[in-house]
Amino acid sequence: xxxxNFTHGDTIAIMGASGxxxxxxxxxxxxxHLNVIAIANSANLDYLRSFGVQEVIAYDQPSDFERLAxxxxxxxxxxxxxxxxxxxNNLVAPGGTFTSTTIxxxxxxxxxxxNYQSVYPRKDYADLTALxxxxxxxxxxxxxxxxxxxxxxxxxxxIEGHKLLESHxxxxxxxxxx
Numbered sequence: 134x135x136x137x138n139f140t141h142g143d144t145i146a147i148m149g150a151s152g153x154x155x156x157x158x159x160x161x162x163x164x165x166h167l168n169v170i171a172i173a174n175s176a177n178l179d180y181l182r183s184f185g186v187q188e189v190i191a192y193d194q195p196s197d198f199e200r201l202a203x204x205x206x207x208x209x210x211x212x213x214x215x216x217x218x219x220x221x222n223n224l225v226a227p228g229g230t231f232t233s234t235t236i237x238x239x240x241x242x243x244x245x246x247x248n249y250q251s252v253y254p255r256k257d258y259a260d261l262t263a264l265x266x267x268x269x270x271x272x273x274x275x276x277x278x279x280x281x282x283x284x285x286x287x288x289x290x291x292i293e294g295h296k297l298l299e300s301h302x303x304x305x306x307x308x309x310x311x
Contacts, residue, residue, distance in 0.1 A: 139167060144204055146170040148192070148221040149211030151177035151304040154234070156279065158209060159184055164275040170205055170224065172217075173304075180279075180304045192217050198224065210235055222247075281305030 139145070145162050149155040150171035162169050163185055171181040175191035182189060190197040192212075198220045208225040210218055210233035222238045225231050227246040231238065234252050243249055270276035282297065284290035286309050294307050 139165070139207060141166040142168065143206040144168040144170060144226075145207040145209060146172065146201075146205035146221060146224045147209045147211070148172045148217050150181055150186075150189075152211060153278075153306055155211050156181075156184070156304060157276070158211075159186060160276045161270070164270055164273075167207075170201060172221065174301060176301075177304050192220065195220070203227065205229060207232065209233070210237070212236075215239075218242075279305035280308055283308045283310055285309075286311035 145167045147155055147158055147162070147169065150159050150169075151173035155171075155173070159169055159171050159181060168188070169186045170188045170190060171178075171186045172190045172192050173181060175193060178189040178191060188201070190201070192214075202223050203226045205224045206226055206229045208221045208229065208231045210221050210231065212218060212221075213235045215236065218233070218236055218238055219242055222231060222242055222244070225247050227244075230248045230250065232250050232252050237243070237249050237251065267276060281304065284294050284307065290309055294309055297307050
């Protein structure tokens with residue numbers, strides 16, 4: 134969470150929260166004592182609740198977006214869908230920050246009262262330090278990674294893995310192992 138300023142108790146909205154990056158970001162946000170609005174496919178909401186998230190939204194249910202409009206200090210976009218990006222943009226409060234690893238709202242959708250930024254790897258946070266920080270969270274039981282399916286390191290396993298990547302499979306990583 135070294136890409137934005139926050140204080141304990143701030144609200145963060147994460148679009149794509151049940152994916153590999155999103156689920157880790159949810160856990161890191163909870164460990165940083167942020168209030169999390171986790172946004173994902175409706176089939177994955179219980180998975181997000183299992184981390185302790187109190188506020189989950191299915192991106193296909195617009196009424197929840199209306200109810201929580203302009204409540205997040207930070208919005209994190211992990212989606213490549215323009216409609217999802219626009220919905221997340223509406224959750225960010227005036228003075229807040231919209232951060233994306235994928236796409237930002239269009240110029241017409243951007244609001245003057247929000248700071249927009251794209252996230253790229255940082256050079257000032259050493260890999261060793263990041264790994265030590267993550268390891269500490271793992272040791273404390275605050276961070277874990279879910280494996281959806283382990284496949285054999287065969288042509289058939291790799292083909293099945295690619296098919297799963299292209300589908301909306303259940304949350305978790307696809308692992309190829311020998």
